[in-house]
Amino acid sequence: MAQVIGTVAHDAPANMAQRGRLLACAIAVVSAVTLTAAVVAVFAPGIRSLLLQEDGIIEMGTALLLAVAVLGAGTATALGGLRLPPALAGLIGFAELLDETSFGSRLFGFEPLPLYGGGQLDGFHDLLILAFRLLQGVSQNLGWLLVGLMLVLSAGLVFFALRQIVRNMAGSTTWLSGHVLLVLHVGLIGLAQVIDIAASSRAFAAVEEVLELNAAILLAFYVMQVGWAGRAPLKPSW
Secondary structure, eight states, X not given: OHHHHHHHHHHHHHHHHHHHHHHHHHHHHHHHHHHHHHHHHHHOGGGHHHHHSTTOHHHHHHHHHHHHHHHHHHHHHHHHXXXXXXXXXXXXXXXXXXXXXXXXXXXXXXXXXXXTTSSEEOSTHHHHHHHHHHHHHHOHHHHHHHXXXXXXXXXXXXXXXXXXXXXXXXXXXXXXXXXXXXXXXXXXHHHHHHHHHHOOSHHHHHHHHHHHHHHHHHHHHHHIIIIIITOOOOOOOO
């Protein structure tokens, strides 16, 4: 029994250190992706369409990372039992994967339902567009109030997550430190939805795609944090 307790106590700091490395790696990858996208947009506009077209490199990369997050969360649950953080991450990833693949219509070729005001209901984000259009039907101000609230909430989540990351790097950790990637993920998805509703230019569309890719990266790293780095298998005592 003493050996088991000692092993768990010894593994806890190692797990925290591993989670910290995953956090730093996630931020580094997201920063690299954002910088690369900016450089391509400025200096290589000729390949922009290859990156941003429907089912292009960025969309395929986003869908692949979401699938990795879902499979990782499912595997961690199957091996380590049902725990809320990986299960929640898996459900979020699955919902976003359905959204990214138009509820599977782009994979299986069926026709999505028509959307009020034009377009198709081929993703959960379209429910926000529907709400925006219905509110605008009542009053223009109500529609833009929804967008404003989404912007404030999403930007607040991003700011809060970045503040927690800075505190984490300074050595100050709380129970939220282990979930900051999920908070940042939700914030970036919210900002992407604000752009999707309120803007129609190609430049903003590119920003939206990069935000969604970065959010998928963060979710995949979060699954590694809570699904794998958080596991502390007991070592045999013999």
